[in-house]
Amino acid sequence: MPTLSLKKIHKSFGPTVALDGVDLELREGEVHALIGENGAGKSTLMNVIAGSLQPDEGTMELDGRPYAPANPLDARTHGIALIHQELSLCPHLSVAENVLMGIESSRWGLLNRDKLNARTNEVLKTFHHADIRPERRVGDLSVAARQIVEISRAIAASARIILMDEPTSSLQRDDVQHLFALIRKLSADGISVVYISHFLEEVRQIADRFTVLRDGRSVSTGEIASISDDELIAKMVGRAQQTLFPARTNTPGETILEVQNLAAPPLLKDASFTLRRGEILGIAGLMGSGRTPLLRAIFGLDAVASGRITIKKIGRDRGTPAMRLIEGLGYLSEDRKGDGLTLNQSLADNVTVTRFGSCSRFGWLDLSAQRKQSEQLVRALKIKTHGVNQAVGSLSGGNQQKVIVARLLHQEADVLLLDEPTRGIDIGSKAQVYETIAACAAQNKAVLIVSSYLPELFGMCDRLAVMTRGKLSEVKPIDEWTPESVLQAAIGTLT
Secondary structure, eight states, X not given: OOXXXXXXXXXXXXXXXXXXXXXXXXXXXOEEEEEOOTTSSHHHHHHHHTTSSOOSEEEEEETTEEOOOSSHHHHHHTXXXXXXSSOOOOTTSBHHHHHTTTSOOEETTEEOHHHHXXXXXXXXXXXXXXTOOTTSBGGGSOHHHHHHHHHXXXXXXXXXXXXXXXXXXXXXXXXXXXXXXXXXXXXXXXXXXXXXXXXXXXXXXXXXXXXXXXTTEEEEEEEGGGSOHHHXXXXXXXXXXXXXXXXXXXXXXXXXXXXXXXXXXXXXXXXXXXEETTOEEEEEEOTTSSHHHHHHHHHTSSOXXXXXXXXXXXXXXXXXXXXXXXXXXXXXXXXXXXXXXXXXXXXXXXXXXXXXXXXXETTEEOHXXXXXXXXXXXXXXXXXXXXXXXXXXXXXXXXXXXXXXXXXXXXXXXXXXXXSTTTTOOHHHHHHHHHHHHHXXXXXXXXXXXXXXXXXXXXXXXXXXXXXXXXXXXXXXXXXXXXXXXHXXXXXXXX
């Protein structure tokens, strides 16, 4: 008998059908991969199981008995915990308060801080992350560290079924391996895991069985070892896999951005490089190495302590984001929820916000022009939405990411600063984003990519540098690097 059984689950949001008859069986102690393109219904299904959403039709059974959670707390009392793709932490509270929320140790109505911190330390030992301490405020942590806190909260709840929606999207290699070791231990203890990931190599490493969702339907299920990656991708997208990385033949032109000895403490200590028109330059490195502060400092989001930034042969010691927009720089943040999007505003507003002048007259927004421009980019990037007036917060995570890419295209920036541009999006969407980036380079734009995904860097970049403990290595042609040498440089062992 399966631990959890779902039959013919349907869920609609007005005219949008998110789930159109999903079947799923989860066995005791198994790791079950849920695979599909962005907008296929994966996150919606997880929210139904976790009690955040009520299905319109269909039945669920837990241990052979009817299961219909009224809310997330009800699901949690049944032993089901959800780790969201978009983090759901309280930034003003401490790590310990977030990890043990709802199960805190207390006496006479007061928190027992010693027990709270001790229990949190037990859970955090799994990850060996020096920056995460029980008493530290969650809002002061990096995105990767916050992801670990979210995972730790589910572990602390002693759940018997854990739903993981893209849990490794912000984790570095060592933390991913710690997480996988923990998942294997949980599985050996009889705890079941539903695991959503767009990284098929991860799925093969950790999952026993799989279910593929396409357009809100479950189209295939089976043992992960019995199917190839090409077959999985064909089932996800409904067609055979195409080449992921586009061929590129353009020759880089004149230097458009030059960075000299840039420092933005505490993480960025020294970075120097040049970026040319038509070029894609990659920055590799571990989380917390200073990659993100480099892009933020260039775009004027972080204060620069020393160094010089030269844009189009004009030197700038300091700059604000507004100035950088005027100078032709565009920025894609790794934290689309915190920095990248205004979630309660429409897709059209988010796409056009950095260049309202293209769709306004005499200071008034021309809604018809804004709609037409937005719809053109929605079609080009195949963003799944029921209209450009839809709030961005109601889109899937991957489609939100494509909205940010659409904004850069609408902005017509000359220099694209991309921090994890394909974070949390599926194979098919990645190919679209890669084609878009390559097209930008072919149009004589310059692209700087920060990425944790080495195949992405090797498949797209002309040159590459590695950030280690706040210092950027020498920039070298991509064919002078290997995955091994990049990792050695990232951990500081390359001589």
